[in-house]
Structures are given as structure tokens and as C-alpha cells.
Amino acid sequence: MDAEAKSSLTADLGVTSDIFNGYFMELIAESCPGQSFGLKVGEVLYHDKSEYQDILIFKSETYGNVLALEGIVNCTERDECSYQEMLANLALCSHPNPQSVLIIGGGDGGIAREVSRHGAVKRIVQCEIDQKVIDACKKYLPSMARGFDDRRMELFVGDGFAFMERHRSEFDVVITDSSDPIGPGEVLFRKQYYELLNQTLKPGGLHSGQTASLWIPAAQVFCVDLMKDVREMFPVVRYAYTYMPSYTTGQIGILLASKDKDTKFEEPKRIFTEEEKSRMGLNYYNENVHRSSFAYPTFIKELLKTLR
Helix, strand or coil: CCCCCCCCCCCCHEEEEEECCCCEEEEEEECCCCCCCCEEEEEEEEEEEECCCCEEEEECCCCCCCECCEEEEEEEEHHHHHHHHHHHHHHCCCCCCCEEEEECCCCCHHHHHHCCCCCCCEEEEEECCCCCHHHHHHCCHHHHHHHHCCCCCEEEEHHHHHHHHHCCEEEEEEEEEECCCCHHHHHCCCHEEEEHHHHHEEEEEEEEEEEEECCCCHCCCHHHHHHHHHHHHCEEEEEEEEEEECCCCEEEEEEECCCCCCCCCCCCCCCCHHHHHHCCCCCCCCHHHHHCCCCHHHHHCCCCCCCC
């Protein structure tokens, strides 16, 4: 495909993703009006439309290979460590003994890679709805997709809702690695999903999942409403954040919830030694970054006060 050619992908969803004058341009009219994010394209490696979503992988000039789903950057080789390591380790390092982990979504394999770095985990189960995403990432994003190769991995391609209906009180940790609430990822931000998730967790189990950047005005309302819903089912609910240069606002939120009223997400139960960090290949996460992800700027502090 000619990177100079313009190709509109998902305008019907309020998202236009164009490769124009050599740049991939992400324009999300509903959630990020008046702004865009762009990366210079070296080569389009893969572009297809599955039963569920538009899938694009391209080689960028400065961020390595990039996966975009429904016209929105999902991950890049350059900064994926910030998202994958934080989404996985904020949960795993807050649980006293995580032995069974369920991943919902995460078709690039990055979360599975992070979970597999924890030797105490005995079982890793993943539900991803889109086989085409898995196959494309195995070919073009192998540094992430190697997570599928772990001997503990049980991969189910299909509906995560249906899977959780059949597996009650079975997992210590559930990690939801969803795309944005557009297309197939939209159902993973509903109250019904968290009700089912609560039933899937063992007593004392906890959850982490991608949520909104609070730099987006519309997302502030969305995030507060979601956290209010989740608090009806979980006694402890927290908002954390991490930096993501390739996401439109440079940040992404992480919603954390625990069935144990004594969980203190702000202070990790497990702290890795420097030798462990090196062996695990951690590039972003450490105990200080864990703690700092709950250090809110004033406007977020004020916003989260409305949850009390």
C-alpha cells in the first residue's frame, strides 16, 4: 500500500484515520474534538478488516511498528512498556499471592508477556475476540506477542462475557486490556461487565483495566460515572495513570478494583529487587513509579473527590 495515499478507515464511528502525505493521522471527533495525533509512516505492513474491527499495522519512522484498531493507536514498539507493565503490575504487585490470572482482550500479547514474567503465577488464561489481531501481531509485533508462547498460557478466541459466565470465582486477578470504548471494546466499559467480572474473581480478587485520560473533558464525566458504578460492586476502587506519548493526550488512566476492603493499591505488596527487574526485562515499572501513579495533580484530586 502506498503510504502517500489517503485511506479513510472508520468515519462511520466518528473516527477518521488517514494516511495522508506520509503521516498516519488519528482524529477522534467525539472524545478529542479539535485535536489530532500523527506519526510518520515508513511502510504499511498490514491492513485488513476483521469481523469486528479495522486493523492496521505500519512501520513508523520514530515509534517502531504501530498497531491501530478502528483508526486509534493501540500500541507502538517504542512506548508500549509504559502501558503493558503498568496495567499488569499495578494489579499483580497489589495482590498478596496471584496464582491465577485472566486477561480479557490484549490481542497484541503484551499483557500476557508481563504476566508471564511473574513466576508465582501458575495459570494464565486469555480471552481475545479477534483471531486476526493475534495473527497479525505474532507476525509484526513479536516482542509483544511472545506472551502467547508461555507454557502456562490458555488462549481462548471468543467472547469474554461468555467465558466469564462459565468460570465463576476462579481467578485471583482479572486484567482488562481493551481498546477504546469504540467498536468491540465498548461492552467492556459497561456496568454489566463489572458485575460479571466481580463474580469471576475469587474472594479477595482484584482487577485492573484501561480507562480514560482525564485531560479529555468528556472522559472526566465518563470515568467518574464508571467508577461510581464499579464502587457498587467493589469496596476499593482507585484511579491510576501512566504516561503514553503515542496516545492523544500523552496519558492513559487505569481503573483498579478489589474485593478485599483492606487492599491499598497505592503501596505495592511485592517489591522487586534490582536483579529481578533486570531479569524480568522491566523498562518502565518499579515500586516508585507504582506509588507515583496515584500522585494526582490538583484538578484530578478535585474530580475524584466527587466519588466520596
